[in-house]
Amino acid sequence: xxxxxxxxxxxxxxxxxxxxxxxxxxxxxxxxxxxxxxxxxxxxxxxxxxxxxxxxxxxxxxxxxxxxxxxxxxxxxxxxxxxxxxxxxxxxxxxxxxxxxxxxxxxxxxxxxxxxxxxxxxxxxxxxxxxxxxxxxxxxxxxxxxxxxxxxxxxxxxxxxxxxxxxxxxxxxxxxxxxxxxxxxxxxxxxxxxxxxxxxxxxxxxxxxxxxxxxxxxxx
Numbered sequence: 001x002x003x004x005x006x007x008x009x010x011x012x013x014x015x016x017x018x019x020x021x022x023x024x025x026x027x028x029x030x031x032x033x034x035x036x037x038x039x040x041x042x043x044x045x046x047x048x049x050x051x052x053x054x055x056x057x058x059x060x061x062x063x064x065x066x067x068x069x070x071x072x073x074x075x076x077x078x079x080x081x082x083x084x085x086x087x088x089x090x091x092x093x094x095x096x097x098x099x100x101x102x103x104x105x106x107x108x109x110x111x112x113x114x115x116x117x118x119x120x121x122x123x124x125x126x127x128x129x130x131x132x133x134x135x136x137x138x139x140x141x142x143x144x145x146x147x148x149x150x151x152x153x154x155x156x157x158x159x160x161x162x163x164x165x166x167x168x169x170x171x172x173x174x175x176x177x178x179x180x181x182x183x184x185x186x187x188x189x190x191x192x193x194x195x196x197x198x199x200x201x202x203x204x205x206x207x208x209x210x211x212x213x214x215x216x217x218x219x220x
Contacts, residue, residue, distance in 0.1 A: 008182045011092060012085075014039055016189045025077065025194060032081075032190070036088055042066055044091070046084060048073040055137040058083035060091050067091055078187055085186030089179040 018035030022028065029046055036044035043066040050073050051057055057072040057079075069091070071083040089095075 008089075008178075008185050011039075011089075012182070012186045012189045015088075015186065016193055019190065019193055022193050028077070028081070028190060028194065029084075032084060036067075036069075036091075040067060040091070044069065044088075046071065048080075050074055052133075052136045052140055055133045055140065058087045059137075059141055060087040061141065062091070078191065081187035081190055082180075082183040084183075086179045086183035088186070089182040090175070093175070093178075095175050095179075 015032070015035045018038050019028070019031045022031055033044055033046045036046075045066060045068050047068065047070045049070045057075070059070050061068040061070075069084055069087045071080050071087070075083075
């Protein structure tokens with residue numbers, strides 16, 4: 001799948017078109033799951049969870065016949081949309097796969113638990129071993145998989161940990177920046193639809209509210 005601003009605009013527009021008609025705020029998440037599933041061509045499940053502090057705010061788990069996107073429960077709805085959009089970009093781009101991304105962005109790997117965690121809110125771990133954020137996130141991913149009946153092989157915990165620790169290296173940084181940009185775009189476009197406003201909205205206003213919600217979370 002192509003990257004860049006044009007690709008982001010097209011993907012966001014395609015997803016947002018699948019949300020219409022959107023009559024109430026409580027319909028946003030279920031409608032987003034349906035739109036993601038339609039574009040992905042297979043079920044995409046969205047789940048809330050409370051992530052361990054200083055790890056991540058979202059995670060995408062790729063399975064053979066479905067995708068699972070888990071997003072932070074303790075934040076405001078607009079930030080949740082950014083997180084979902086962030087992980088959706090990883091999903092459609094096939095980030096974190098051992099195989100090659102083709103077509104709509106689905107990877108050609110073995111489908112056994114590749115992970116693409118959303119950007120952490122604290123300094124990243126320098127190595128996957130030990131009791132740092134990477135190891136904590138890996139255990140959390142395994143627990144999520146068990147709770148949602150998403151079967152993961154034994155090596156999946158380390159896969160998540162390695163991916164988390166590698167995000168400061170080379171192209172991983174670019175992937176994270178692209179995913180964050182898409183997350184903001186998607187959330188802004190959804191807000192415009194929800195408010196029945198066809199203008200693009202003010203991304204700076206959205207950014208300020210998201211930062212405020214994040215600061216509130218970690219000051220507790």
